[in-house]
Amino acid sequence: MESTLESVNKAEEMADQIAAQAGFDEDVRGGISMAVREAMINAVLHGNAYDPAKRVNLSFEQNGRELIITIGDEGRGLEPDEIPDPLAPENLMKQSGRGIFLIRAFMDEVRFRKLEPGTEITLIKRIPVTELDRQEAST
Amino acid sequence: MSMKASTRQVDGVTIVDLSGRITLGEGSVVLRDTVKDLLGKGAKHILLNLGDVSYIDSSGIGELVSAFTSVQRQGGELKLLHLTKKVHDLLQITKLYTVFDVQEEEASAIKAFSK
Numbered sequence: 529m530e531s532t533l534e535s536v537n538k539a540e541e542m543a544d545q546i547a548a549q550a551g552f553d554e555d556v557r558g559g560i561s562m563a564v565r566e567a568m569i570n571a572v573l574h575g576n577a578y579d580p581a582k583r584v585n586l587s588f589e590q591n592g593r594e595l596i597i598t599i600g601d602e603g604r605g606l607e608p609d610e611i612p613d614p615l616a617p618e619n620l621m622k623q624s625g626r627g628i629f630l631i632r633a634f635m636d637e638v639r640f641r642k643l644e645p646g647t648e649i650t651l652i653k654r655i656p657v658t659e660l661d662r663q664e665a666s667t
Numbered sequence: 668m669s670m671k672a673s674t675r676q677v678d679g680v681t682i683v684d685l686s687g688r689i690t691l692g693e694g695s696v697v698l699r700d701t702v703k704d705l706l707g708k709g710a711k712h713i714l715l716n717l718g719d720v721s722y723i724d725s726s727g728i729g730e731l732v733s734a735f736t737s738v739q740r741q742g743g744e745l746k747l748l749h750l751t752k753k754v755h756d757l758l759q760i761t762k763l764y765t766v767f768d769v770q771e772e773e774a775s776a777i778k779a780f781s782k
Contacts, residue, residue: 533692536691558753562724565690566724566725569724569725573691614761615762620762620763621735621766622729622732623730623733624726624729626725626728626729627725630757630760630761633760
């Protein structure tokens with residue numbers, strides 16, 4: 529995908545549709561699509577810095593019991609451990625720095641991997657057991 | 668859906684009715700410009716009505732924080748009105764719910780400003 533705001537919006541819409549197909553309820557879907565939006569903003573804005581020569585790779589995979597979303601950029605790299613805690617009193621009123629925190633709040637598992645160049649983030653959400661039972665019963 | 672903002676005056680309070688999404692890009696810019704414009708005109712009591720705001724991302728949260736601190740720096744007050752469940756939950760998660768003065772009714776919100 530191109531490093532544009534349109535890509536961010538498109539990825540968010542795709543995430544909502546795919547999460548709905550996977551059987552997540554509206555609240556969880558909202559969290560998943562927000563996590564994807566925030567990860568895309570990181571990739572497009574902080575990673576690729578809107579550089580038209582740099583791409584963002586987005587993939588969705590439903591692997592049995594999980595929805596796995598991977599977003600990779602070609603930017604200067606991200607050190608997730610160095611991001612200040614946005615809930616700390618000294619950071620609470622800062623204008624930015626909440627994206628990764630929100631991603632972690634809405635997903636079950638978040639992984640980072642260094643690329644050469646760039647960063648890949650993997651977002652994992654487990655599919656509720658009741659929905660898997662329903663899917664199995666209908667097959 | 669793009670964001671829209673319209674302002675009205677009630678008993679010395681400027682109410683900003685916002686609708687749409689406050690997100691990176693247009694939505695955040697509309698909010699920023701609206702508050703900047705109001706402060707430029709000398710408004711001190713600003714009530715942001717978020718009843719028709721369907722969605723806020725981290726950029727939108729940042730804009731709300733920025734609006735809050737800008738108004739405070741000018742010696743004014745900014746309050747929030749009619750949060751949707753989504754926005755309410757987001758402010759809870761980010762621990763900002765207790766930072767903002769969140770109001771549920773317009774009439775009592777107007778009275779809550781120190782005038």
